[in-house]
Amino acid sequence: MKITRAVLEMRAASRAARGKGQRLGLVPTMGALHEGHLALVRAAKSQCDVVAASIFVNPLQFGPSEDLSKYPRTFERDCERLEKEGVEFLFAPPVEEMYPGGARSYVNVEGLSEKLDGKSRPGHFRGVTTVVSKLFHIVEPDLAFFGQKDAAQVAIIRRMVRDLNIPAEIVVCPIVREPDGLAMSSRNAYLNGQQRKSALLLNRSLAHIRELFQRGERDGTALIAAGKHVLGEDPSVRLDYFEIVNPETLDPVAEIRQNSLVAVAAYVGTTRLIDNILLG
Numbered sequence: 001m002k003i004t005r006a007v008l009e010m011r012a013a014s015r016a017a018r019g020k021g022q023r024l025g026l027v028p029t030m031g032a033l034h035e036g037h038l039a040l041v042r043a044a045k046s047q048c049d050v051v052a053a054s055i056f057v058n059p060l061q062f063g064p065s066e067d068l069s070k071y072p073r074t075f076e077r078d079c080e081r082l083e084k085e086g087v088e089f090l091f092a093p094p095v096e097e098m099y100p101g102g103a104r105s106y107v108n109v110e111g112l113s114e115k116l117d118g119k120s121r122p123g124h125f126r127g128v129t130t131v132v133s134k135l136f137h138i139v140e141p142d143l144a145f146f147g148q149k150d151a152a153q154v155a156i157i158r159r160m161v162r163d164l165n166i167p168a169e170i171v172v173c174p175i176v177r178e179p180d181g182l183a184m185s186s187r188n189a190y191l192n193g194q195q196r197k198s199a200l201l202l203n204r205s206l207a208h209i210r211e212l213f214q215r216g217e218r219d220g221t222a223l224i225a226a227g228k229h230v231l232g233e234d235p236s237v238r239l240d241y242f243e244i245v246n247p248e249t250l251d252p253v254a255e256i257r258q259n260s261l262v263a264v265a266a267y268v269g270t271t272r273l274i275d276n277i278l279l280g
Contacts, residue, residue: 001079001082001083001087001088001089001090002088002089002090003079003090003092004089004090004091004092005091005092005093005094005097006093006097007093007097007098007138010052010089010091010093010138010139011138011139011140013052013089014052014089014138014139014140014141015140017049017050017088017089018140018142022048022049022050023047023048023049023050023142023143024048024049024050024051024052024139024140024141024142024143025044025045025047025048025050025051025052025141025142025143025144025145026044026051026052026053026054026135026136026139026141026143026144026145026168027040027041027044027051027052027053027054027087027144027145028053028054028056028131028132028135028144028146029053029054029055029078030055030056030057030058030071030186031055031056031057031072031073031074031075031078031186032071032072032073032074032078032186032189033074033077033078033081033082033186034176034184034185034186034188035176035184036147036149036175036176036183036184036185037147038081038085039147039173039174039176040145040146040147040173041053041082041085041087041145042085043145043171043173044143044145044171045085045086047143047171048142048143050088050089051086051087051088051089052087052088052089052090052091052139052141053082053087053089053090053091054090054091054092054135054139055075055078055090055091055092056091056092056093056098056131056135057071057073058098058127058128058131059095059099059127060099060106060123060126060127060128060130060131061123061124061125061126061127061128061131062124062127063121063122063123063124066121067187067190071186072186072187072189075092091135091138091139098131098134105130106126106130107126107129107130107133107160107164108125108126108129108130109125109129109156109159109160109163112125112152112155112156112159112249112250113125113126113129113156115152115245115250115251116151116152116241116243116245116250116263116265117152117153117265117274118152119241120240120241120265125152125153125156128153128156128157129156129157129160132144132157132160133160133164133166136161136166136168140167140168141168142167142168142169143168143169143170143171144168144169144170144171145171145172145173146170146171146172146173147172147173147174147175147176148172148173148174148175148276148278149175149183149184149185149274149275149276150274151247151261151263151276152250152263154170154172155247155248155249155250157170158170158248175275175276177203180200181200181203181204181207182196182199182200182202182203183202183203183273183274183275185273185274187271187272187273188271188273190269190270190271191268191269191271192269194236195236195268195269195271198234198236198237198268199237199268199271199273201230201231201233201234201237201266202231202237202264202266202273202274202275203275204230205227205228205230205231205242205264206227206262206264206275206276206277207277208226208227208230209223209224209226209227209244209262209277209279210262210277210279212226213256213279213280217256218255218256218257219254219255219256220244220252220253220254220255220256221254223244223256223262224242224243224244227242227262227264228242231264231266236268236269237266237267237268238266238267238268239264239265239266240265240266240267240272241263241264241265242263242264243262243263243264244256244260244261244262244263245260245261245263246260246261247259247260247261247278256279257279257280258279258280259278259279259280260278260279260280261276261277261278261279262276262277262278262279263275263276264276
């Protein structure tokens with residue numbers, strides 16, 4: 001696996017691969033890799049001739065009171081795992097390479113970036129779309145792989161790609177869960193033993209809504225109330241949002257239909273976790 005830290009070097013490597021007619025896949029990450037990330041890598045390997053991954057803890061998507069400084073960084077272990085999966089290129093630039101001094105340009109998807117996580121984390125999605133657009137311009141992938149766990153991010157990146165005519169196909173892979181149902185996340189490392197048990201309520205609340213939907217319940221207000229009731233079983237779990245939305249527009253849905261997105265975010269201790277399901 002070739003590790004590159006400079007934009008020009010990564011761009012040259014990817015263009016050389018594509019110049020040979022090879023189908024290039026990109027898996028963007030912030031490191032601290034787990035099986036969810038590796039599932040994206042395996043999907044990329046199955047659909048592409050060459051796979052590039054990126055590791056970049058993007059400061060633009062962290063708010064002033066968020067966990068940028070303590071975000072888990074396990075670079076050497078990450079490299080070992082990516083190499084074992086057969087990744088050909090790893091792009092791991094320093095901050096000054098991605099955001100040279102004086103950089104003042106941003107990408108913002110208006111009308112979507114203020115919803116779900118964007119509502120409680122102002123500016124977060126502007127940071128996401130800015131760095132992802134930069135990665136797309138640097139790597140120029142044919143396909144880019146993202147996880148369904150970040151459903152709002154997926155909707156926003158898809159809209160950005162469409163609106164800006166970026167020639168990359170977005171591939172969305174299912175949520176990877178621990179055996180007990182907890183959605184895999186780099187932030188799970190912050191949880192102590194009791195918090196780890198409490199975090200299971202997110203998935204349990206979603207499963208309860210799915211069960212009610214399968215029984216015929218279609219009223220969004222009733223379904224959300226039922227999900228919140230499950231979360232309320234543990235007072236240490238502090239709700240951020242619980243919404244049922246259109247997965248493309250992220251607008252709330254009152255009369256629930258197939259493929260409606262049920263999304264939840266909550267704090268367990270000081271750790272903010274997200275999870276979601278698609279109904280039907």
